Amino acid sequence: MLHVRSIWNGAISFGLVSIPIKLVNATESRSISFRQIHVEDGGRIRYRKVCELEDKEVSGAEIGKGYEDADGTIIPITDEDLAHLPLPTAKTIEIVAFVPADSIDPLQMDAAYYLAAGGAPAAKPYTLLREALKRSNKVAIAKFALRGRERLGMLRVVEDAIAMHGLLWPDEVRAPEGVAPDAKVSVNDKELDLADALMDTLGGIELDELHDEYREALEEVVAAKAAGEAPPQAPEPATGGKVLDLMAALEKSVKAAKESRGEEQPAEVRRLPARKSARTAPKQAGGKKSTSTAKKTTAKKTTASASAKKSTAKSTQGTKKTAAKTTTAKKTPAKKTTSRKRTA
Secondary structure, eight states: OOOSOOSEEEEEEETTEEEEEEEEESOOOOOOOOOOBOTTTOOBOOOOOEETTTTEEOOGGGOOEEEEOTTSOEEEEOHHHHHTOSOTTSSEEEEEEEEEGGGSOGGGEEEEEEEEEOSGGGHHHHHHHHHHHHHHTEEEEEEEEETTEEEEEEEEEETTEEEEEEEOOGGGSOOOTTTSOSSOOOOOHHHHHHHHHHHHHHOOOOGGGOOOHHHHHHHHHHHHHHTTOOOOOOOOOOOOOOOOOHHHHHHHHHHHHHHHTTOOOOTTTTHHHHHHHHHHHHHHHHHHHHHHHHHTOOHHHHHHHHHHHHHHHHHOHHHHHHHHHHOHHHHHHHHHHHHHHHHO
């Protein structure tokens, strides 16, 4: 059980089953808070609660609640008035439905709480509700009253505990009117492919690995000032040219993301040099094609060529040796022709 003070005691109403619980905060703020000071001498600046009618400071015990009417009249509201509100949820978290978790709009999510079992008698029904939620793969929608008003909540299982997220009422969530761009913009498949490649390259992350770097930087500044040292200076921001081409920006983003992960450069980035080499390919292919065509000449042309090389071989002995090394096929008919001349 959490060693924190409960902020609300009551019970979960699950049909005819009542589960005594204690409501505790599930989250805590770790942000660094500052005090207001007088710049000239460092003195604390404090706010004092003063009664406007008597112009004197009053203590917390003397302060109550009041509702200001439209004409400025203050209507006192006591804790007793609030305790007798005609609400069944005044001390009860009343479950009204069970729904799939994905049916809850994240925009409605508010503060988070843990529901702790209120004593040994609550252990059995608490466990029953927890296991029922697990098996159903659903969340419970409930109504409860806290801090002077009725609220909406969502109950779900977190490890072996039941957590409750406060939900905003549907009419408290604004519609996104006027937020999207007014101009009609279209994106092509290539741009979407690059966006998908960037998403795949960035991949996932364990949320436990993330931390508040701003808070850490503040702590360094405070520590340096307390030690009488100069606070650390922020590094100079990287200056880069304004990227006007969306495609270029996406390609650079994919490249940078892969390099930061020690991966090879993406195929999209290497396409430009590949296109340049492809332009010279037809010339090379043409050369090979003409060579192939030369090899596929008719037998008559081969015989004529062999005869021409034979006459050349008689005049120049070195040329004859070179022709013999080039092709065996050309060498063979030359020998046969010589043999026929000797017989004659």
